[in-house]
Amino acid sequence: MHVGIIMDGNGRWATKRGLARLIGHKRGATQVKKIVKCCPGFGVDTLTLYAFSTENWKRAAHEVEGLMKLFRGYLSNNLVELHEKNVCVRFLGDPSPLSADILKLMENLRTLTAHNTGLNLNVAINYGGRDELVRATKAMASKVSSGEIALEEIDEDSFAAHLDTKGQNDPDLIIRTAGEMRLSNFMTWQSAYSEFAFIKESWPDFTPQVFDAVLQNFHNRTRQFGAVVAR
Ligand code: IPE
Ligand code: IPE
Numbered sequence: 598m599h600v601g602i603i604m605d606g607n608g609r610w611a612t613k614r615g616l617a618r619l620i621g622h623k624r625g626a627t628q629v630k631k632i633v634k635c636c637p638g639f640g641v642d643t644l645t646l647y648a649f650s651t652e653n654w655k656r657a658a659h660e661v662e663g664l665m666k667l668f669r670g671y672l673s674n675n676l677v678e679l680h681e682k683n684v685c686v687r688f689l690g691d692p693s694p695l696s697a698d699i700l701k702l703m704e705n706l707r708t709l710t711a712h713n714t715g716l717n718l719n720v721a722i723n724y725g726g727r728d729e730l731v732r733a734t735k736a737m738a739s740k741v742s743s744g745e746i747a748l749e750e751i752d753e754d755s756f757a758a759h760l761d762t763k764g765q766n767d768p769d770l771i772i773r774t775a776g777e778m779r780l781s782n783f784m785t786w787q788s789a790y791s792e793f794a795f796i797k798e799s800w801p802d803f804t805p806q807v808f809d810a811v812l813q814n815f816h817n818r819t820r821q822f823g824a825v826v827a828r
């Protein structure tokens with residue numbers, strides 16, 4: 598089972614408590630560790646976390662810098678534990694605008710854990726579904742123009758193989774915390790047949806218990822994929 602999570606509401610969680618937004622993000626990072634840990638026991642084999650969107654650069658410079666600092670901390674402090682827990686970490690999104698030290702930490706974590714066989718953890722940083730589709734289209738178009746592939750070879754499968762999620766199943770369930778009911782550019786292609794859960798809890802309040810309840814609800818749904826399924 599592949600679960601995608603739009604981790605929203607850190608800012609509101611903090612503001613409601615009279616704290617700076619960055620404190621909410623910090624609490625959010627603590628939450629990531631707990632949720633990653635409980636995935637194998639919950640039957641989740643792939644977890645995709647939306648950490649930073651292509652639109653999040655619009656935020657105040659100090660908030661963006663604070664988030665980058667948190668990424669640095671997460672990537673370096675969790676390297677050993679993620680590897681010990683057999684987690685295979687991959688990154689989705691366009692890495693090019695990220696700073697050199699963050700890119701190095703991402704690469705270290707990716708290569709160290711590449712052959713792990715436990716949880717697949719996708720971290721979406723500077724990820725936008727539209728940006729991913731444009732990058733995939735450019736990659737395919739350049740192969741067509743160089744003659745590497747024929748126009749007729751473009752189909753859903755070959756196109757999906759040019760996305761950041763190549764080789765992975767689409768998310769079965771996409772969860773968004775903090776009450777907002779939108780995708781905000783998350784997994785535009787891959788969400789075509791995903792189930793959705795929009796929940797009121799903010800990301801810092803998204804405990805393993807809340808996660809478990811959302812998964813129970815998902816398991817009670819009937820998915821049809823366009824066919825007619827006897828109920
Ligand atoms: C989600 O929390 C974290 C990121 C987008 C990086 P927000 O920062 O969006 O929190 P709210 O939505 O303002 O409460
Ligand atoms: C989506 O949350 C992005 C991430 C969780 C990383 P936002 O808070 O940025 O989304 P909008 O702006 O409310 O749509």
Ligand code: MG
Pocket residue numbers: 605606
């Ligand atoms: Mg938000």
